Amino acid sequence: MSFGNFKIPQPINEPVLNYIEGSSEKQAVKEALKQAKSQEIDVPMYIGSEKIRTGKKVKMSPPHDHQHVLGHFHEGDASHVHDAIEAALAAKESWAKLSWEHRAAIFLKAADLIAGPYRAKINAATMLGQSKNIYQAEIDAACEYIDFLKFNATYMEEIYSQQPKSSAGVWNRMEYRPLEGFVFAVTPFNFTSIAGNLCTAPAMMGNTILWKPAYAQIYSAQVIMEVFQAAGLPDGVINMIYVDGPVAGEVVFNHPEFAGLHFTGSTQVFKNLWKTIGQNIDIYNSYPRIVGETGGKDFIMVHASADVQEVSTAIVRGAFEYQGQKCSAASRVYIPDNLWREVQEHLINTLKGIKMGSPENFMHFINAVIDKKSFEKITQYIDRVKASSDAEIIAGGNYDGAKGYFIEPTVILSKNPHYETMCEEIFGPVVSVYVYPQDEFEATLTLVDQSSAYALTGAIFSKDRYAIERSSDILQYAAGNFYINDKPTGAVVGQQPFGGGRGSGTNDKAGAQMNLLRWVSARTIKETFMGVTDYNYPFLDAE
Ligand code: NAD
Numbered sequence: 006m007s008f009g010n011f012k013i014p015q016p017i018n019e020p021v022l023n024y025i026e027g028s029s030e031k032q033a034v035k036e037a038l039k040q041a042k043s044q045e046i047d048v049p050m051y052i053g054s055e056k057i058r059t060g061k062k063v064k065m066s067p068p069h070d071h072q073h074v075l076g077h078f079h080e081g082d083a084s085h086v087h088d089a090i091e092a093a094l095a096a097k098e099s100w101a102k103l104s105w106e107h108r109a110a111i112f113l114k115a116a117d118l119i120a121g122p123y124r125a126k127i128n129a130a131t132m133l134g135q136s137k138n139i140y141q142a143e144i145d146a147a148c149e150y151i152d153f154l155k156f157n158a159t160y161m162e163e164i165y166s167q168q169p170k171s172s173a174g175v176w177n178r179m180e181y182r183p184l185e186g187f188v189f190a191v192t193p194f195n196f197t198s199i200a201g202n203l204c205t206a207p208a209m210m211g212n213t214i215l216w217k218p219a220y221a222q223i224y225s226a227q228v229i230m231e232v233f234q235a236a237g238l239p240d241g242v243i244n245m246i247y248v249d250g251p252v253a254g255e256v257v258f259n260h261p262e263f264a265g266l267h268f269t270g271s272t273q274v275f276k277n278l279w280k281t282i283g284q285n286i287d288i289y290n291s292y293p294r295i296v297g298e299t300g301g302k303d304f305i306m307v308h309a310s311a312d313v314q315e316v317s318t319a320i321v322r323g324a325f326e327y328q329g330q331k332c333s334a335a336s337r338v339y340i341p342d343n344l345w346r347e348v349q350e351h352l353i354n355t356l357k358g359i360k361m362g363s364p365e366n367f368m369h370f371i372n373a374v375i376d377k378k379s380f381e382k383i384t385q386y387i388d389r390v391k392a393s394s395d396a397e398i399i400a401g402g403n404y405d406g407a408k409g410y411f412i413e414p415t416v417i418l419s420k421n422p423h424y425e426t427m428c429e430e431i432f433g434p435v436v437s438v439y440v441y442p443q444d445e446f447e448a449t450l451t452l453v454d455q456s457s458a459y460a461l462t463g464a465i466f467s468k469d470r471y472a473i474e475r476s477s478d479i480l481q482y483a484a485g486n487f488y489i490n491d492k493p494t495g496a497v498v499g500q501q502p503f504g505g506g507r508g509s510g511t512n513d514k515a516g517a518q519m520n521l522l523r524w525v526s527a528r529t530i531k532e533t534f535m536g537v538t539d540y541n542y543p544f545l546d547a548e
Pocket residue numbers: 191192193194195196199217218219220249250251252253254269270271272274275277278298299300301331332333430432461503504505509510
């Protein structure tokens with residue numbers, strides 16, 4: 006019950022800490038890393054009020070040191086999926102009826118806990134479990150997640166305040182009801198913040214959730230659950246289970262109260278889930294909401310007028326930060342022949358100075374890729390280039406999986422704009438360059454638009470305003486996040502709402518009001534103050 010129209014405190018983006026030598030934040034995260042490395046944790050599933058330990062333990066190791074054991078999680082089976090759905094449905098009524106300001110307060114408190122006492126812990130968990138350097142962990146697990154929680158609370162308030170007009174004697178109202186049933190959040194390995202956002206965005210709007218994180222992210226996901234508990238999230242609102250994807254899907258997608266899928270991950274998995282939901286449509290009580298942000302083949306398009314140093318820096322940061330394992334990572338670059346020599350020289354010189362190794366050493370810009378499967382997939386692409394006459398490696402190309410899954414930042418020069426590395430998502434520290442004749446700018450824009458099934462992020466570098474406008478026109482549907490003279494990564498909540506179209510997703514923009522709208526089903530209420538008592542209309546009185 007509310008007795009006021011409350012205002013969420015105005016959110017501001019969480020400042021990114023620098024972690025310079027001697028800073029208190031660096032000391033705190035070093036302590037947290039030491040502590041985490043000195044113990045093996047035992048991570049249960051969280052179902053309702055219970056912490057479930059099945060005894061089927063799966064090892065968690067840092068990708069950069071795969072023989073080290075950080076701990077184990079307890080894997081579940083179909084019965085745990087059923088239990089988690091039951092727990093979510095049991096928690097639903099009380100959670101949905103809790104006044105919105107109390108729901109908001111829990112998540113705002115979670116944001117403050119991450120900004121303060123849990124910051125070092127969640128960053129350290131992300132550094133070790135997902136092999137991110139401190140800056141990549143800070144902008145993800147701390148800052149972006151805090152922003153998601155705070156901005157979404159504001160968007161919730163804005164949604165609730167959107168009300169229809171009323172005519173005389175009538176009061177029209179809109180209620181933004183949570184969906185009927187439960188929501189399934191299926192999250193990827195690469196961003197702690199995305200994992201945390203996919204379960205909290207629908208929960209904030211009054212839904213209860215079954216959350217299935219990627220196995221490679223469970224080490225930081227358990228810190229998120231700890232934060233939820235410390236923030237006072239009631240049992241059963243978010244239930245976290247570790248079950249093989251298809252096993253979970255089999256139970257969830259056959260349940261009549263399945264109300265929505267909040268997914269981020271690869272395109273093929275999302276398409277398969279959508280197909281299954283489509284095939285099962287007669288089972289459900291309502292049409293499930295399907296929100297999915299998926300893969301990318303993100304581009305940097307360079308005009309003949311661009312600044313060489315800016316382009317080269319955008320390639321290094323855009324393609325190689327977090328080992329290229331960002332959905333937004335630049336992975337294909339189109340450079341005019343008048344600039345290529347200079348860009349190449351700058352790029353190769355920069356890469357010579359970049360250090361690779363464990364994120365526990367703060368001097369390492371590049372860390373390991375997530376696991377053996379990824380390592381093999383990426384290195385196969387590299388090996389095929391070595392044997393190809395269409396493309397050559399001009400920087401990097403070496404890899405070593407003995408201690409950790411390390412792959413050098415690799416630049417491929419492709420003669421063929423349709424070569425596989427120019428078109429397919431590799432999801433590793435690999436970028437492909439195609440050099441085009443500078444007078445074929447427009448034709449190359451069409452090539453950029455049409456050479457990949459994805460449309461997530463992309464950038465144009467140019468000092469020529471006509472070229473910028475032309476590229477913005479021709480590439481209108483080639484990217485959901487389009488950058489002018491900036492790298493195509495690093496979207497900030499509240500500033501660049503994130504998501505793509507075509508094969509890259511439903512483009513419901515994470516960290517934006519339009520995403521939260523997918524988790525409600527509006528009820529329109531018309532109340533008439535003076536009831537009508539005569540059926541007659543004046544036009545009926547005479548012919
Ligand atoms: P993935 O598709 O392998 O896994 C994503 C999630 O789906 C995991 O939790 C996984 O266990 C689950 N899953 C897999 N098969 C399943 C099935 N049959 N049924 C139910 N669940 C299933 O993706 P990933 O390797 O974790 O993440 C990398 C991918 O995510 C890349 O393609 C990347 O582009 C994409 N991504 C996109 C965005 C975006 O905003 N567009 C953001 C981050 C990552």
